[in-house]
Amino acid sequence: MTEAKKFIYAKRFDGLPKLTDFKLETETLPALKDGDVLVEALYLSVDPYQRAYMTRYPVGVPMIGGQVSKVLESKNSKFPKDALVFGAFGWRTHTVFNPDTEKSAHPAYVLPPLGDLPVSVALGNLGMPGLTAYFGFLEICQPKAGEVVVVTGAAGAVGNVVGQIAKSKGCTVIGVAGSDDKCKWLTEELGFDHAINYKTADLDAELKKAAPDGIDCYFDNVGGTISSSVINQMRDYGRVAVCGSISSYNTPVSEWPKVPILQPTLIFKQLTMKGFLVWSYNNRWMEGITNMKKLVDEGKVKNRETVTEGFENTPQAFIDMLLGKNTGKAVVKANL
Amino acid sequence: MTEAKKFIYAKRFDGLPKLTDFKLETETLPALKDGDVLVEALYLSVDPYQRAYMTRYPVGVPMIGGQVSKVLESKNSKFPKDALVFGAFGWRTHTVFNPDTEKSAHPAYVLPPLGDLPVSVALGNLGMPGLTAYFGFLEICQPKAGEVVVVTGAAGAVGNVVGQIAKSKGCTVIGVAGSDDKCKWLTEELGFDHAINYKTADLDAELKKAAPDGIDCYFDNVGGTISSSVINQMRDYGRVAVCGSISSYNTPVSEWPKVPILQPTLIFKQLTMKGFLVWSYNNRWMEGITNMKKLVDEGKVKNRETVTEGFENTPQAFIDMLLGKNTGKAVVKANL
Numbered sequence: 001m002t003e004a005k006k007f008i009y010a011k012r013f014d015g016l017p018k019l020t021d022f023k024l025e026t027e028t029l030p031a032l033k034d035g036d037v038l039v040e041a042l043y044l045s046v047d048p049y050q051r052a053y054m055t056r057y058p059v060g061v062p063m064i065g066g067q068v069s070k071v072l073e074s075k076n077s078k079f080p081k082d083a084l085v086f087g088a089f090g091w092r093t094h095t096v097f098n099p100d101t102e103k104s105a106h107p108a109y110v111l112p113p114l115g116d117l118p119v120s121v122a123l124g125n126l127g128m129p130g131l132t133a134y135f136g137f138l139e140i141c142q143p144k145a146g147e148v149v150v151v152t153g154a155a156g157a158v159g160n161v162v163g164q165i166a167k168s169k170g171c172t173v174i175g176v177a178g179s180d181d182k183c184k185w186l187t188e189e190l191g192f193d194h195a196i197n198y199k200t201a202d203l204d205a206e207l208k209k210a211a212p213d214g215i216d217c218y219f220d221n222v223g224g225t226i227s228s229s230v231i232n233q234m235r236d237y238g239r240v241a242v243c244g245s246i247s248s249y250n251t252p253v254s255e256w257p258k259v260p261i262l263q264p265t266l267i268f269k270q271l272t273m274k275g276f277l278v279w280s281y282n283n284r285w286m287e288g289i290t291n292m293k294k295l296v297d298e299g300k301v302k303n304r305e306t307v308t309e310g311f312e313n314t315p316q317a318f319i320d321m322l323l324g325k326n327t328g329k330a331v332v333k334a335n336l
Numbered sequence: 337m338t339e340a341k342k343f344i345y346a347k348r349f350d351g352l353p354k355l356t357d358f359k360l361e362t363e364t365l366p367a368l369k370d371g372d373v374l375v376e377a378l379y380l381s382v383d384p385y386q387r388a389y390m391t392r393y394p395v396g397v398p399m400i401g402g403q404v405s406k407v408l409e410s411k412n413s414k415f416p417k418d419a420l421v422f423g424a425f426g427w428r429t430h431t432v433f434n435p436d437t438e439k440s441a442h443p444a445y446v447l448p449p450l451g452d453l454p455v456s457v458a459l460g461n462l463g464m465p466g467l468t469a470y471f472g473f474l475e476i477c478q479p480k481a482g483e484v485v486v487v488t489g490a491a492g493a494v495g496n497v498v499g500q501i502a503k504s505k506g507c508t509v510i511g512v513a514g515s516d517d518k519c520k521w522l523t524e525e526l527g528f529d530h531a532i533n534y535k536t537a538d539l540d541a542e543l544k545k546a547a548p549d550g551i552d553c554y555f556d557n558v559g560g561t562i563s564s565s566v567i568n569q570m571r572d573y574g575r576v577a578v579c580g581s582i583s584s585y586n587t588p589v590s591e592w593p594k595v596p597i598l599q600p601t602l603i604f605k606q607l608t609m610k611g612f613l614v615w616s617y618n619n620r621w622m623e624g625i626t627n628m629k630k631l632v633d634e635g636k637v638k639n640r641e642t643v644t645e646g647f648e649n650t651p652q653a654f655i656d657m658l659l660g661k662n663t664g665k666a667v668v669k670a671n672l
Contacts, residue, residue: 267578273609
């Protein structure tokens, strides 16, 4: 009999989540039936979408989230013992599941060979955030060499990859991030052409300086007034991939921020804005992983993680990520 | 020697335009050179875009706008005497132009045969507003039979056509307009399924009642909080054609209304919003006129105009249109 630890969504988030919003519980897992697999978490993922999605769940449910885990025991030939697996199992140490009957927006899968890369990359550049960048940017923004690309949340798990893919396509890349250290990382290590610290800079003026002829593609991770500023400096026929709205995730719908109206700019510059969820590209998931792995292997996309040690610290890692304390992908090393 | 009257943009608009913002002047036209054509205005068009565009011009220039005119004299075989012509000649009674060297976003053309239709239809259903509805709605919204379509500014020159085209495609159509009379016209004469007077109704509640399962297509003529309300009730994968933003045209950019943030809805419902200008479809103009004429001839799109008599009253017709006093297309009959 395996004991699993899991974090419960114990109290409805009010603004920024607090440690007391989560409750650690223990659960005895059932014995495996035919087709079942028992996995143990190696790395857990903390992501902005979890803040937004939990508002749709009742309190008392386990926290949602992806993890990389290892098969401890298997009665399913497709998930053999010792295989490394990605699964949307939530914030829990051990999980019994049947991959053949699992009904999830994002089904579990055995990781493809990762070479020398750390397995946690399956939560980052070769996982949900990397593929969010890959599909969202390439499919919606349709970048062409020489175009000017702006990405907000640029030092986050998705944003930094968008910028690096854009560089690999020959674009001029401007990142917007929340600290000088992050900006330095973007320009000095990742090769962004410009990085703007929105907390200290005059964003409108800096954008005008970095992109005097306007912006062609905008990958929007934040929403809010920052996005209105970027959109108002776009060029005719610009494309906006709307990926995240972290500026509003900590406020209830009735208190969502009001921002300058976008319609006049959308019309007169004939812009396209398209919101997306990466799960729309589930049917192309392995294509995305293969192509992202190529970019990583060629050194065109560098891998950076902010690692929190210990399963018990998952809530703190989540809160820190929402506060923007991470650079690159925020993950938790379970250390079980 | 022909004397032309023309209205000058004499004073920068501040909020709603006033009669004193315009100045009537007289100009002596030159004799025709080879290739030139002299036309006399029959009908002039007043449209919301003129309010928005004039902010980009210096004071002192003639007012912009389309007109249907008649060729009085011609030294150009493509525009023979007595031909009926559409041209973006502005608010003026007589014009000399050379169609071969004219450089305009929207070149002048001889009207195709209109059958029994009044020639003013070339400013409405078989002109810019009709083709705005035709291309913008069909190309951007991609409506399918059975889908739910909302159009704002629904009793205006563009909106009423969008709704009628949507009905011809088998959609459920909800119009949002600014008076009970307009709403009555939409449902009783044009066959809209629902019409909501936004000035008196609880828009959120009425939309929920008319579209309990959500909205698939939104043709946005107004922007502002009305549009945020509609967009927040859209269904997954909905499409928004952003055509106009009349709610903001009378305010300067620095005072544009702030509206509830759209990004979270765009993301979680995976919506597409696309702004457009009808001039993008210039290369398909005659295709649009042919297909719109078919819809009109089949009785699927009815023609309604609000006609102001007398060239001198063009500024008043323009102001009345901006106040929403028109139903259907607002035109001025020159009566020269």
